[in-house]
Amino acid sequence: MFGRILDFEVKGNKVYIRFEKNEGRIEVVSSAIINVFSPLRYDDHYSRAVESPVTEKCDFKAVDGSGFIQITTDDLTVKVFDNFAVDFYDKSGLLLCEDYRGERAPFTRRGNVSIAEAEGHAALKNSGKHEIEIIKKLFGDEKFYGLGDKTGNFNKKGHEYEMWNSDVPEPHVETHKSLYKSIPFFITLREKSAFGIFFDNTFKSYFDLGKENSEYFYFGADEGNLDYYFIAGPEIDQIISNYTKLTGVVPLPQMWTLGYHQSRWSYAPESRVMEIAKGFRENDIPLDVIHLDVDYMDGYRVFTWDNERFPDPRKTTEALKRDGIKIVTIIDPGIKKDKGYSVYDEGLKNDFFATDPDGIPYVNAVWPGDSVYPDFSDSRVRDWWAENQKIMIDSGVSGIWNDMNEPASFKGPLPDDVSFKNDGRPTNHKEIHNVYGHLMSKATFEGIKKHTGKRPFVITRACYAGTHKYSTVWTGDNQSTWEHLRLSIPMLLNLGLSGQAFCGCDVGGFFSDTSAELLSRWVQVGCFSTLFRNHTAIGTRDQEPWAFDKKTLCINRKYIKLRYKLLPYLYDLMWECENTGLPPMRPLVLHYSQDSNVHEINDQFLFGRSILVAPVVEQGKRYRSLYLPEGTWYDYWTKESIEGGRAILRDAPLDVCPIYIKAGAVIPNYPPQNYVGEKKIDELTLDIYPGDSSYCHYEDDGESYGYRAGKYNHYRFTQHAGDSTVIKIEKPHKGYAGSYKTFKVVYNDSNFTKVCFNGSPIESKIQGSAIEFIIPAEEGTINLEV
Secondary structure, eight states, rough: OOOEEEEEETTTEEEEEEESOOOEEEEETOOOOOOOEEOOSSOOOOOOSSOSSSOOOOOEEEEESSSSEEEEOEEEEEEGGGGGEEEETTTTOEEEEEEEOOOOOOOOSSOHHHHHHHTTTTOOOOOOOOOOOEEEEOOOEHHHHHHHSSOOOOSSSTTTEEEOOOOOOOOOOOOOOSSSSSSSSEEEHHHHHEEEEEEEOOEEEEEESSSOOOOOEEEEEEOOOOOOOOEEEESSSHHHHHHHHOOOOOOOOOOGGSSSEEEEOOHHHHHHHHHHHHHHHHTTOOOEEEEEOGGGTTTBBBOOOOOTTOOHHHHHHHHHHHHHOEEEEEEEEEEOTTTOOOOHHHHHHOOOOOOOOOOOEEEEEEEEEEOBBBBBSSHHHHHHHHHHHHHHHHHHEEEEESSSSSTSSSOOOTTTTTTTOGSOEEHHHHHHGGGHHHHHHHHHHHHHHHSSSSOOEEEESSSTTTGGGGEEOOOOBBBBBHHHHHHHHHHHHHHHHOOSSSEEETTTTTOOOOHHHHHHHHHHHHHTTSSSSEOTTTTTTSSSSTSSSSHHHHHHHHHHHHHHTTTTHHHHHHHHHHHHOOOEEEOGGGTTTOOOOGGGGSSSSETTTTEEEEEOOOOTTEEEEEEESSSSEETTTTEEEEEEEEEEEOOOTTTOOOOOTTOOOOEEOOHHHOSSSSSSSOEEEEOOSSSSEEEEEEOSSSSSSGGTTTOOEEEEEEOOOSSEEEEEEEEEEESSSSSOOOOOEEEEEOOOOOOOOEEEOOOOOEEETTEEEEESSSSSSEEEEE
């Protein structure tokens, strides 16, 4: 495709390379981020993911290395050879990633598969050749993470995947190549290094991570540009931070969105919604959000209400808000083809719909029957869609749930030749398919932001890299099975590593009937997922916390209340996420990559740096083995201290999810509340565990963009533990007037008998294994003495 190198030229931060048959380009985005590009379709990126590219000014050198071009930054050395082979070295000269010099050689599949096909089995086939292929050598020590919501184990080595957003109603299994999301970014961990690769191509793309041949891995696409970013480590958190510098970070959400959500297909009519709300309050279970699925609409027409089921939507939403409950409504992209329906008429008049090659609006079928599809690739359409959000906002809706936006269709998939305007670069469905949901989410986000002035809450099923700037996601239509509970953990962990940090799954499962035990275990995982939503399908058994028996109700109440207790800690993690890109729900490998024991753990995770969660994900299990990384850990329930770097066995009766707190942790807690904002939090509880550490806590109004103008408070707690423990409290930023009045300190070591704050004795008491006391919420020093 490229041939020999003829010459090269440096212009700004780009090295232009002329080959015999084509052109290539190496762009130095930063010292640690290198873009490899060839304009096979477009002359520039025109990226839907990297929307506000930021190039960091850095020194680099590009020289002729006699047979190759060598480009050197402070962090990387890049060598470019004939045929646009590109190798990457770290600053010490260690080879990180090398182009494979041979040809693809898939393993042989034997036998005549027609007999299997006759019985109804799908024939297994090796992936064919692709217009764009980047083949990299496997050294043997690689682990691969990321790629979004793909099923299977946490480590993706030895598997193949496709990026083609797909509505998959049948049960999801490990062999699925595609699901709802296309996030073509992965992290490679090697024995002494780590790096990330982001292949920014929205056409159908392919990733084989050593399945077809143990000598190499590859990624490729059917069309588009050769356009990928190499992101240096050496630590995984650095890779994620640099990836989100490219694609954007998850913005700090409103705090209520981090509370508990209840949903089903469908809560209708209005009386059923009120019954659900009443059930939570009567059963003493916190709740912030009820989701309405498609049956709230008038004949499934988006931006409408069924006036029989919901005769006065504004009255309904206002009544629920008085009880602290917000409504989130589903919106699909399919617009009913219905003359006289204002949304259809306006879209038709203004040429806002995707068309066939002859310019006639393309028609398929979804819930309303025959439907047309907005052309979200056109900025005019996105602006129109954003304006339509006002219809829902004016009816009292607090957030929008975008579904069926792969886009899904009932009369077969959209043909490849469906036409899109693509912001002035006309194209077809092959290029837009994977970003259709992304662009819909962007328009929805901008509309809510404009018409509320608050941080928008958008949830989407389909997305592309960078959608995390606009929307939270869930893993789609899972099943009420133990296997899907187990699958959900690596799916959520890999979504987080892929930038999509605000994510969750349907707690209890969507299709099929959940059981009391399965729901009890699933809510223990949901408690620590960023999006905490129970959702189930039409026709399934009731799945609300009280739908089974008293024991199940008590377990749900316990973990939903624990979620609300931990809300300030989770909010701190979301603040950290906006600043670093790091997800709240983290694989152990993110912080302990040098420990080979954590590289392939599928059923435990970290919640921030300080909390380790090891849920039970097998039916009937009342104990489990788990691995604690190095250091001292405290059992959250018993307060027993345990030295890590080893596996342990923990009893886990049905109401217990094993949770461990890292030594030195400061975990901010809220008092009990039925919903976010029910009461002003004047006193913050600090749950502190012995050990040397530093922790930052963030506080703002929980909903506006005032924090970006400095309207927030920042606290820093620094602990030096020993026979005499000192805890220093600082407030490096003071910009929010509604700050705490007191701190209630729960210090998990009952050996101390004397407490002083700023030199003055403080009254304290021993509660179990902890000493408790209250101090003013101000800067100062706590001294704990025996």
